[in-house]
Amino acid sequence: MPAVRRAPACLASVIAGAMVLASAAAARADFVPGGEGTGSETQVSGGQHQEVISATAGAVVFDRSRNGSGNSTGPVAAATHWRPPACYYAPKYTPEQLERTLEPIWAAESTGYQWDAEQRAKYVEGHPYKDFNKDKAGEGYWWDSYVTPGREGDPGALDCTEDIFWVGTDDDPPADVPQAITPEVLAQLAYAEIRVPATEVDLAPENTTKVNLPTWAWLDGATFKPVSVTASVPLLGIQATTTAEPVSVRIDPGTADAETYPASGVCELRDGGIGEPYAKGRADETPPCGAKYLRSSGDGSYRLRATVTWKVHWTGTGVDEERSLPDGVFGGEQDVVVQEIQAVNR
Structure with a gap:
């Protein structure tokens, strides 16, 4: 037309x-x-x-029955300049x-x-x-x-x-x-409705760490799981379900005076989780995901930012296999206090 x-x-x-x-x-x-x-x-x-x-x-x-819910969730934003219509x-x-x-x-x-x-x-x-x-x-x-x-x-x-x-x-x-409604446009509209958990990683040591001490970081696998929204037009008998799955988290320590694990700062999803919970006795080991601060935060703190990447795909009426939509990202910040290790000379 x-x-x-x-x-x-x-x-x-x-x-x-x-x-x-x-x-x-x-x-x-x-x-x-x-x-x-x-x-x-x-x-x-x-x-x-x-x-x-x-x-x-x-x-x-x-x-939205399979969507993320609660006050601690937010919308994913496309990692590119793409936006739903x-x-x-x-x-x-x-x-x-x-x-x-x-x-x-x-x-x-x-x-x-x-x-x-x-x-x-x-x-x-x-x-x-x-x-x-x-x-x-x-x-x-x-x-x-x-x-x-x-x-x-x-x-x-x-x-x-x-x-x-x-x-x-x-x-x-x-x-x-x-922009006429089709299953693909419905999938894009459902993308805008996706809500995912706020990105706050678990840390060990928690909140306060020491200079040159590896800090472990991981995400709760029970919280960070796939979410989906289905959009439909009952009058037309068409629908599409858009699903977002967490695939990685990028760690930004909040200062150039730090190293990340791995060096890229990107921790991939493995065995159903991102990162690995700290266990007692592993303080000197290199964590699969985390950071090491090289300088004290003084009287303040560093703002560690963790950004989760969500792989987004959809399927719908007349679609035989999953189709991709742009990856989504959602991040959050948390304070990390870094102290000097105090040594006692005798």
Whole structure:
């Protein structure tokens, strides 16, 4: 579908007002495909109120039951400049809903005669759609853009500039609309929902160590385990599950006067864990993961930073094998006090 001219900037506020009217009129026996994206909507069928659950993000529903949870978790950030889409297209209106949304806007004449006339020609007069495709009710939906939650102020949220378009129930969305919902786009949206544990490594000695004494570092294998989020559009019968697995931790001692183990500072996942817990009697051994400070921190401390790299992959509807997404990283800092070893001369 070729790019087409969008409405004037003032249309956003006009549509918002129109949607209030439309939602009041939506208490009818037609399905609300995407709703407002803010909760649930009620429709009436046969005199009975039925609850139609709209999605957490427009037409997209997230299953976070296998995600990281709690106050000590945070989002992974792609190690590259890549980011999940800030906007996307998904089903939003039935033919009657689109009519109830656009007609009040045109009647208000707030978007200009020329634009209104072009839109009426497009959706009503057969260039290319006729009467909002009401003769195709039940055979497809009108798709429109959504802004990914949390990305409202992102410049990328303005990238979805296509006019509302029709997609038949048995058709794929237009191939030249890259943000149209597909399993791959769902996987990317699920990526943005991934939450992983705060990165604080266990240290031995804990918090306070000595100059030239190897400091062991490791991650709790029970805490740092794979997490995943599934994104789906029930209306379309498509889904994708994005999984993040910890693969390594990079240790930055917080000072140039230190050595890391291994020398690269990157401790790889081995035998289900990263690093190795310290055991009594191994103080003089070289740890598989850790650091050795060469100078005291004086009256202060060094800020050790540990950054975990998470390998991210996904699978979904119509996908036979796992596919990769950019690695994610999430780090944290902790204070390490380094003291001089006190010697007693006799």
